[in-house]
Amino acid sequence: MPSYAAVLRPPHARRTFGAALIGRLSYGTVSLSLVLAVKDASGSFALAGTAMALFGATSVCLSPVRAAFVDRYGPRRALVPMAGCYALLLLVLAAATRHPGTPPPLIAALAAAAGAGTPPLGPTMRTLWRRLVPERELLECAYSLDGVAEELLYVAGPLLVGALTACASPSAGVAVSALLVLAGTVALVTSPVAAGPHRESAGSPPGDLRPAGSPPGPTGPAGVRSRWPRWPRQPVVVAAGVGLALGGLDLLVVADAARHGRPAAVAWVLAALSAGSVVGGLVNGAVSWHAPARLRLALLAAGLGLSLAGAGLAPNLPVLGAATALAGLFVAPALTTSYLIADESAAPDARTRAGAWVNTAVNAGSTGGTAAVGVLVGRVPLALCFALVAAPALLSGASALPVLGRVSRRPRRRRRRRAGAGSGART
Template identity: 65%
Template sequence: MSSYAAVLRTPHAARTFGAALLGRLSYGTVSLSLVLAVKDASGSFAVAGTDMALFGATSVVLSPARAALVDRHGPRRALVPMAALYAALLAALAWATARPGAPGALLGALVVTAGACTPPLGPAMRTLWSQLLPDRRMLQRAYSLDGVAEELLFVTGPLLVGVLVTYAEPAMGLAISAALVLVGTLGLVASPVPFPLRAARVGPKSSTPRTGPRPLARPVLAAACVGLCLGGLELLVVAFTEDLNRPGAVSWVLAALSAGSAVGGLANGAVSWRSSARTRLPAFCGALGLVLALAGLAPNAYVLAGTAALAGLFVAPALTTAYLIADETAAPGDRTKAGAWVNTAVNAGSSTGTAAAGLLAGSLPLAACFALTAAPALLAAVPILGANTGRAREGSRRLRPEPGP
């Protein structure tokens, strides 16, 4: 833990990180608040589910474009208008859903526009971490701490909403989400840490590798595969516990997954790895896939929970390492967009994995469904390992002495 204390003792780190977490707590509270508020206003779970899907789709798909604006114009000129518009739209949704009978078209328009304006506070904070901590080992610890804290926010947010709706209307959750994101964003942009701007690059060509499709494809592919596994696992856990007539065990299994991920993330950040991030990433993906494949053989919910905790040990390390590789391959003025691509891949993969598992669970045995859900992580390790092996062989040929005369 001393290594994490050293991260937070870095000048301006605790202040900047705290503001970013406050704003990102909004992402943990808004989803459940939105579903409950729209359902109360429309009287339909179908409308609530559709609006939530639209919100998630626009938020995820447009995330790299919004991050590119932050890279181009900086947090003050890009994040503040986004956060202000996003907060205003959430406040408008809170007003529209405060009474029943709100028009579905109005709710849908507000939801889609709000999703399109979601400020990329997570990618922006990771860019600031790379400015705060030029040392790669310290940056790994910061990314691990950031990832674990973000996961805890997504667990804490729905719990706070659950407490709130016992005393107030769900629309109040939307209003609180709006306040959180606005206050957190203003605190983040007030940080004195310099933000690397793409437009500020002048002079001769830098030796720093630019963000390109090939280098960035590796961490994005790995993140998408992890998302596919996680999305499929959540639905398969529901099916598994229903087969056992223990639907209440779902929360415990998923809590074990989150707990394992938190432990794995903290351990990954505390270790001073000798191997490179490009070597560790396929190893984490392969280990995650192997454990998930074995989860389908669990005889009861207790063993499944233990297996989920074991799988979680590799989730946060895999995602943290993917973010590190994206940061390494990005030019200084493209780091936010590179991190946003990884984040988009995780979220898109999770949604796709849930849909695919839903199709598989109705036609195949659960053990086979778990194995197929684990396949993306196992396959992700193959091309990345192949690329690393080829690079190592090329390096050995370069280092081999030339034959003498």
């Protein structure tokens, strides 16, 4: 039976996972720290927003490229140079924003360069989980634990930044982010699990999700046939839909709280979303699922979309908080299942890259959802805005239809085979 204790029991599992979490905590602290530091140094929200946008754009768009280096050269040879350059640029940014007077173009250029070097610690850790727990059920449990921990890091990160800015300048948060990623990366790559690129024997990867009798996919660089030569289609599409929905939801909650005259309520409504996501992720990892992963993913996306559409009908903020908590139940399981399908669909030497595509889809979708809702709010009724935000998740859930068709046809195929066998015996 899958359990979180079993996931952490293999040798080096706790050490490797703990090291990855230390490094990934940097991603929970760097965004707010960078915005506060640039605003404090320049006095301009516009420059702070521009620097953060450039940092996020280069980080998200180049994520699959950086992950490809990890696949090719292994975590030790690829992550250390990335983390070193990333940490160095963050320290330079911290120094540049410590006092006013740094030219805005230089701050923007440093932010863009730092984002380009962000080490893919999340996709790398998900690849390393397969080495630690190759069993299918334990791997899904490990991915759920990983997703829940990441959710908590993004809650703890801003709290840590708040504590730092209370006793030091905002640039201290940028410097601490650099030290966290460097310490976590070094601890991660020194684990015996991180030695060398990921390799498996030729043939389909373990847990290959291709239906029986389907034609083989293109041959990957290592001679292993993979259904997805470039990027895993269904999990990337669903992850983008989830990202669009969540990115739009943040702004819609702000607008709804302002409409009710309680702007401070935004914090606990969004906290309800995170709490629901944590609960959903823990339950998802503790259950042995029998339904196909692709079907589960599509249904989870549809559940998220329906919950968000219903949230638009909430008459008050407590009901809105309950609706967002319900929507949160689907978030972590949907992302966990997306990463799992991407891992199982890719060739062994492309798994980090496949996970990075899912990561990129979530982050790019979130940015796009925020931008789209920013245009709609004030022009369209809020209930309709919620429905439009839910639409991408609902549409991505339509990918369940082909899977349902295959599942419903399987019993009929078996019955036809048995009937044919019986008639042959009589003749």
